[in-house]
Amino acid sequence: MLLNVYNRFPVNFVKGEGLTLIDDKGDRYLDFVSGIAVNALGHAHPKMVETIQKQAETLLHVSNLYYNEAQNKAAEKLLEATKYERVFFCNSGAEANELALKIARKYGKGISPSKNVILYMKNSFHGRTTGTLAVTGQEKYQADYRPLIPNTVEVEFNNVAELKAKFNDDICAIILEPVQGEGGLASASSEFIAEIKALSEKHNSLVIFDEIQCGLSRTGTVLYSDQLPLKADVVTLAKALGGGVPIGACITKGRANEILVPGDHGSTYGGNPFVCSVAYTVLSEITTPEFLANVRKMSDYARQKLSELQVKHPEIEEIRGQGLLLGFKLKENLAAGDFVKKALEHKLLLVAAGGNVVRYFPALIVTEKEIDATIPILDQVFTEMKK
Structure with missing residues (x-):
C-alpha cells in the first residue's frame, strides 16, 4: 500500500500524551525519539x-x-x-x-x-x-x-x-x-x-x-x-x-x-x-529564558545518568551531542540498530545514527522522572545484548 522507502518498526501508534506513545493494543511506550527531534513539546500539548x-x-x-x-x-x-x-x-x-x-x-x-x-x-x-x-x-x-x-x-x-x-x-x-x-x-x-x-x-x-x-x-x-x-x-x-x-x-x-x-x-x-x-x-x-534554563538543567541531568550507565557498561564508548540532542556511541561488539530494536521490546523508543550511535532525543519538556525511567531499560538492554 505504501511506497517501500522505510523499514518501519512493527508498531502502530494511535495516541500520544507528553512523552508517552500508545499503540493500537493499548501498550504505552516512552518516546525518546520525539519524531526525530520534532516533538519539542511532546504529544498533544494543550x-x-x-x-x-x-x-x-x-x-x-x-x-x-x-x-x-x-x-x-x-x-x-x-x-x-x-x-x-x-x-x-x-x-x-x-x-x-x-x-x-x-x-x-x-x-x-x-x-x-x-x-x-x-x-x-x-x-x-x-x-x-x-x-x-x-x-x-x-x-x-x-x-x-x-x-x-x-x-x-x-x-x-x-x-x-x-x-x-x-x-x-x-x-x-x-x-x-x-x-x-x-x-x-x-x-x-x-x-x-x-x-x-x-x-x-x-x-x-x-x-x-x-x-x-x-x-x-x-x-x-x-x-x-x-x-x-x-x-x-x-x-x-x-x-x-x-x-x-x-x-x-x-x-x-x-x-x-x-x-x-x-x-x-x-x-x-x-x-x-x-x-x-x-x-x-x-x-x-x-524560547523563554525559563524554558531554556530547564532544557540545560535536564541536559545536565540526562548526561549525568548516561555517564553513570557508561561506568557500568563500558560498551558505551562515548557520550555525544549537546543539550538534549544526546546520544551514545557503542563499541563495535554491539550494533546501534540492534540496540534500538531491543529497546523497543522494552517499550522505549530510540533511534540510531551514523557511526554506531544511539540517539537519545526526549521532548524538551522531559522531567527527571522520565529520564530516570529510561536508565533501567537501557541497563537491561545492555545486559541482554551481552549474553
Whole structure:
C-alpha cells in the first residue's frame, strides 16, 4: 500500500500524551525519539491543541499572494528569538536547505561567474532532494542518484588542514550542521569554526548553518550557534519549529537578505496560516529564558545518568551531542540498530545514527522522572545484548 522507502518498526501508534506513545493494543511506550527531534513539546500539548482547533475554524490557507497575520506573527517571533532579519517559511528542512543553496549560488554569481562552488561536510545530512543530496556527505544516500548538481566539494568535518586546502575565491558558500545529526552527533570544534569564520571572510563566502536538528532550543539556547563565535549568514530550521506540523524556515541576515527578488523562489503551502499559528505557539513556549534554563538543567541531568550507565557498561564508548540532542556511541561488539530494536521490546523508543550511535532525543519538556525511567531499560538492554 505504501511506497517501500522505510523499514518501519512493527508498531502502530494511535495516541500520544507528553512523552508517552500508545499503540493500537493499548501498550504505552516512552518516546525518546520525539519524531526525530520534532516533538519539542511532546504529544498533544494543550496549548498546541488549542491553537490547532482555533486556527482550523478560522483560516487554513490563502497562498503567498497575500499577507496573513499568522505568518507575520510567526516571522516576528522567530526573528526576535534568533536575532536574524529575514525569513522564508517552507514545508520542510530539505526545502529550507534548497533555498539556502539557491541564495548561495546567486550570491556567488553576483560576484564572479566562477564563484559557484559549495563546500559541505563528510557525514553530513541536509535532505533527500536532488539538490540537498549533492551536499549530503554520505555515499549511501548519493550513489543511486548521480549525476548530482555540480560544483560541490566535500570536506572532512573538523579537518582544519583540508578546509584550508579546499577553500578559495570560487567558494560561494560553506554549509554545515554545527552538530551533525544523522552523522553521529559529532560537534564542530572551536578550531574548525574559527577557521570557517576566517576563511569565509577572506574569500567573501557565505556561511550556512543547518540547525534543523540542533536548533530551536534543543541545546539550551534558541540556536545552537548562539554558543559559537560565528553567526552564519543563513540558518535553516524545521523539525521543532512546528512541534509536529510540517514547516521549515530559512533565516538570513546582512548580505544574504536581499539576494533573491520576487520570482526567484516560492512555495504554495509554505507559511500558511495553519502551520504558522502552531509555530508561533511553539516558539512562544520554547524560547523563554525559563524554558531554556530547564532544557540545560535536564541536559545536565540526562548526561549525568548516561555517564553513570557508561561506568557500568563500558560498551558505551562515548557520550555525544549537546543539550538534549544526546546520544551514545557503542563499541563495535554491539550494533546501534540492534540496540534500538531491543529497546523497543522494552517499550522505549530510540533511534540510531551514523557511526554506531544511539540517539537519545526526549521532548524538551522531559522531567527527571522520565529520564530516570529510561536508565533501567537501557541497563537491561545492555545486559541482554551481552549474553
